[in-house]
Amino acid sequence: MIDPKTIGEVIYTREDIKKRVEELGKQISEEYAGKEIILVCILKGSFAFTADLAREIDIPCSIEFMQVSSYSNGTTTSGSLKIIKDINVPVDGKHLLIIEDIIDTGITLNNLKKMFDTRNPASVKLCAFLDKPSRRQAPIEADYVGFTVEDNFLVGYGLDYAQHFRNLPYIAILKEEYYK
Ligand SMILES: O=P(O)(O)OC[C@H]1O[C@H](OP(=O)(O)OP(=O)(O)O)[C@H](O)[C@@H]1O
Ligand code: HPA
Numbered sequence: 001m002i003d004p005k006t007i008g009e010v011i012y013t014r015e016d017i018k019k020r021v022e023e024l025g026k027q028i029s030e031e032y033a034g035k036e037i038i039l040v041c042i043l044k045g046s047f048a049f050t051a052d053l054a055r056e057i058d059i060p061c062s063i064e065f066m067q068v069s070s071y072s073n074g075t076t077t078s079g080s081l082k083i084i085k086d087i088n089v090p091v092d093g094k095h096l097l098i099i100e101d102i103i104d105t106g107i108t109l110n111n112l113k114k115m116f117d118t119r120n121p122a123s124v125k126l127c128a129f130l131d132k133p134s135r136r137q138a139p140i141e142a143d144y145v146g147f148t149v150e151d152n153f154l155v156g157y158g159l160d161y162a163q164h165f166r167n168l169p170y171i172a173i174l175k176e177e178y179y180k
């Protein structure tokens with residue numbers, strides 16, 4: 001059992017998250033008006049954000065799930081992307097919106113974007129609830145971002161530390177003394 005005292009400051013409350021997800025859903029619905037999109041949920045981290053965002057989007061959409069992993073166990077990226085589960089629909093000619101909980105080094109989204117570009121979609125855009133630009137190693141930016149955050153390891157709202165804390169309804173800083 002991980003000690004709940006590992007959780008530090010809450011940076012976004014349940015209410016902050018709800019308001020921002022509503023805004024993003026409205027913006028996406030307006031910008032894709034008249035089109036149909038495929039939301040690609042990148043598991044596991046984006047399960048909560050995708051579920052909330054999808055319900056704020058009021059244009060026709062389908063939802064596909066893909067599972068990848070770059071962080072094996074803790075707080076540092078392995079640098080390469082492991083595809084654990086691919087989507088199983090053709091995407092040629094489709095508008096794709098890839099949904100992530102966070103862009104940190106950018107390695108995950110950069111690799112995903114390159115991979116989807118080879119499948120001939122009509123378009124590929126990226127939506128990340130959190131963006132940590134100070135840590136970027138790969139040249140990638142999201143088209144839609146919920147919040148830009150400082151360089152702290154965050155947990156909650158899908159984000160984990162060693163698979164824990166994804167269920168927290170808020171986003172908090174993991175105290176450094178527990179993983180450094
Ligand atoms: O920008 P990056 O440095 O690549 O980091 C971001 C990625 O890392 C986390 O996933 P992780 O690989 O830990 O798997 P998970 O979603 O199952 O937690 C997070 O959900 C993003 O997918
Ligand atoms: O800050 C983070 N928290 C959880 N998972 C992550 N994966 C990349 N950055 C993070």
Ligand SMILES: [Mg+2]
Nearest residue numbers: 042043044045
């Ligand atoms: Mg992830």
